Amino acid sequence: MRFLTAGESHGPELTAIIEGVPSQLPLTEEQINEHLQRRQKGYGRGRRMQIEKDRVRITSGVRHGKTTGAPITLIVENKDWKHWEKIMGAAPITEEEEQDVKRKITRPRPGHADLNGAIKYRHRDMRNVLERSSARETTVRVAVGAVAQVLLKSLDVEICGHVLEIGNIRSEASAFESIKELKEKTEASEVRCLDLEASEKMKKAIDEAKENGDSIGGVVEVVAVNLPIGLGSHVQYDRKLDGKIAQGVMSINAFKGVEIGIGFEAARLLGSKVHDEILHSEERGFYRRTNRLGGFEGGMTNGMPVVVRGAMKPIPTLYKPLQSVDIETKEVFSASIERSDSCAVPAAAVVCEAAVAWELANAMLEKFGSDTLEDILESLENYREKARNF
Ligand SMILES: Cc1cc2nc3c(=O)[nH]c(=O)nc-3n(C[C@H](O)[C@H](O)[C@H](O)COP(=O)(O)O)c2cc1C
Ligand SMILES: C=C(O[C@@H]1CC(C(=O)O)=C[C@@H](OP(=O)(O)O)[C@H]1O)C(=O)O
Secondary structure (H helix, E strand, O other), X not given: OEEEEEOOOOOOEEEEEEEOOOEOOEOOHHHHHHHHHHHHHOOOOOOHHHHOOOOEEEEEOEEOXXXXXXXXXXXXXXXXXXXXXHHHOOOOOOHHHHHOHHHOOOOOOOOOOXXXXXXXXXXXXXXXXXXXXXXHHHHHHHHHHHHHHHHHHHOOOEEEEEEEEEOOEEOOOOOOOOHHHHHHHHHOOOOOOXXXXXXXXHHHHHHHHHHOOOOOOEEXXXXXXXXXXXXXXXXXXXXXXXXXXXXXXXXXXXXXXXXXXXXXXXXXXXXXXXXXXXXEEOOOEEEEOOOOOOOEEOOEEOOOOEEEEEEEOOOOOOOOOOEEEOOOOOOEEEOOOOOOOOOOHHHHHHHHHHHHHHHHHHHHHHHHOOOEHHHHHHHHHHHHHHHHOO
């Protein structure tokens, strides 16, 4: 499968086209909306989230509740568009308007794409950069990930993202019996954290950052279970599934680090405390005593839960402004802002889940066929049986 997204933060809508979704997969707008709403919920978001009511419209590739195998188009409207029509419209403007510097954004925000994008694409109005670099785009990435999750669920694979850390507050509860339990517990926490005591401390840390005109980042974790052994491949660098997942996660706005399993911690421990010993039973086939390496060896899944972590930096737009330089006047300034999130880590857990789901769904199709659901299920069942009896 492949997908492209289009759309600006304050444009009329966001669009995604997904190509290669197998036919006969039951798929509804409601299934996608559920994830869009999860992304909008988390504690710490700014005023924009009160304006938007993200709902998807499927305009191609699904008929009578099932995919046809044709490209699927997903559209999410920007409710904020009505306030931006004049600024963001596609119609040409007059030469005079074009020359009016006051119409333009000339003050690059530290931590954003503004300055790099302006120099690269030679824009003197940095709105041409910021509209597309905005994390508003993650809305349709979550819609795409929702389709991947529907596909994974039909193949018996479940996935859930949650928050491990916000600032220096850590979740102490990391154990859960099932993905169902993880989903229920994190859904009940406004910061999407399994540890309800830590949740309250995290909310306080977010409030404190906000009161001080500051922002706060954190760490999210995505867990996926019931994956067969051998997704991905060891034979070529660009077929290693852990590498593909890292790229997907790193591409999320504000993500600065990715770990598989214990990740960086592995570098500090001795080998005997890192590698997962191999066990065997009649019932399960081969499995591991521990899962420190997050379900991956040699770029392939090893049948244990896939565990991916992502580190999100604090939101760059601060009410306590940072210093920058105007691109026209070269004057130093401290920008003031109108609105921003103070923490988007809970929302980012849902985005990260979508990014991982996409890579896993793709890897499943690569291994088990991609035309129609029935053939994929048959091939997967056959392989699971062979792997169990290996
Ligand atoms: C869900 C989500 C919401 C975000 N909201 C904001 C925001 O309100 N204000 C802001 O300055 N940055 C926000 N960001 C982060 C910026 O989009 C991001 O830092 C910026 O595009 C630069 O990209 P980089 O940090 O990946 O280099 C958000 C990120 C995510 C994932
Ligand atoms: C709109 C979303 O996030 C936006 C991401 C974002 C940024 O700079 O990345 C800035 C804010 O937008 P605005 O400038 O319109 O207030 C966030 O609200 C969203 O997540 O749906």
